[in-house]
Amino acid sequence: xxxxxxxxxxxxxxxxxxxxxxxxxxxxxxxxxxxxxxxxxxxxxxxxxxxxxxxxxxxxxxxxxxxxxxxxxxxxxxxxxxxxxxxxxxxxxxxxxxxxxxxxxxxxxxxxxxxxxxxxxxxxxxxxxxxxxxxxxxxxxxxxxxxxxxxxxxxxxxxxxxxxxxxxxxxxxxxxxxxxxxxxxxxxxxxxxxxxxxxxxxxxxxxxxxxxxxxxxxxxxxxxxxxxxxxx
Ligand SMILES: Nc1ncnc2c1ncn2[C@@H]1O[C@H](COP(=O)(O)OP(=O)(O)OP(=O)(O)O)[C@@H](O)[C@H]1O
Ligand SMILES: [Mg+2]
Numbered sequence: 089x090x091x092x093x094x095x096x097x098x099x100x101x102x103x104x105x106x107x108x109x110x111x112x113x114x115x116x117x118x119x120x121x122x123x124x125x126x127x128x129x130x131x132x133x134x135x136x137x138x139x140x141x142x143x144x145x146x147x148x149x150x151x152x153x154x155x156x157x158x159x160x161x162x163x164x165x166x167x168x169x170x171x172x173x174x175x176x177x178x179x180x181x182x183x184x185x186x187x188x189x190x191x192x193x194x195x196x197x198x199x200x201x202x203x204x205x206x207x208x209x210x211x212x213x214x215x216x217x218x219x220x221x222x223x224x225x226x227x228x229x230x231x232x233x234x235x236x237x238x239x240x241x242x243x244x245x246x247x248x249x250x251x252x253x254x255x256x257x258x259x260x261x262x263x264x265x266x267x268x269x270x271x272x273x274x275x276x277x278x279x280x281x282x283x284x285x286x287x288x289x290x291x292x293x294x295x296x297x298x299x300x301x302x303x304x305x306x307x308x309x310x311x312x313x314x315x316x317x318x319x320x
Pocket of ligand 2: 132133134254
């Protein structure tokens with residue numbers, strides 16, 4: 089699965105060096121549901137970019153499904169990302185000129201699946217997020233919650249090992265946010281996909297079986313005993 093060991097990330101802006109991640113160790117297993125909280129600027133998105141193969145760490149090792157990703161070139165990383173990672177963003181990041189169905193089928197088209205197979209799989213997954221009656225709608229013809237359901241379908245369409253969600257409920261009202269969380273929880277269970285959610289919202293975090301906090305460049309995970317006590 090996802091295994092980070094002593095991951096560090098330093099940004100250099102002119103003469104100024106900022107060490108954002110100072111030695112992160114993290115294992116994410118199949119079926120995990122984990123939240124990561126932390127103050128603004130603490131490095132949550134930086135960590136998510138590394139986990140999602142969108143950014144490389146300054147040092148440390150990252151093995152994804154047993155492969156050391158540091159050895160891959162950019163083209164190999166893109167293909168590996170397409171196969172293994174799904175993304176969900178606060179602002180949905182759907183393509184405005186494509187329909188819901190086309191948006192969801194796109195990751196499969198990129199990986200070279202035939203159009204018909206991609207379409208069939210996209211319809212299946214859109215049914216799972218209760219969007220089968222909106223296949224031909226473009227993003228501007230959907231509500232915020234519907235857009236996020238389409239984005240969730242797109243994240244899952246390629247049967248990734250992990251879905252990484254950066255503030256998935258941040259742009260939604262509280263009822264819609266709760267629906268989106270219930271959907272993520274259900275799909276985490278049904279599809280056995282690991283889900284890592286970055287959030288500022290304690291209600292979102294409390295629904296996750298694993299909870300961690302980034303502070304001063306370190307990742308602190310709540311102990312399992314505390315979680316169980318909290319759940320009891
Ligand atoms: N490309 C970059 N170049 C320089 N500094 C960067 C870069 N990307 C991020 N940073 C810095 O790294 C720190 C962490 O940024 P990051 O986006 O990971 O924070 P975050 O925890 O996601 O915050 P937020 O909750 O506001 O989204 C910030 O201080 C930011 O300014
Ligand atoms: Mg962020």
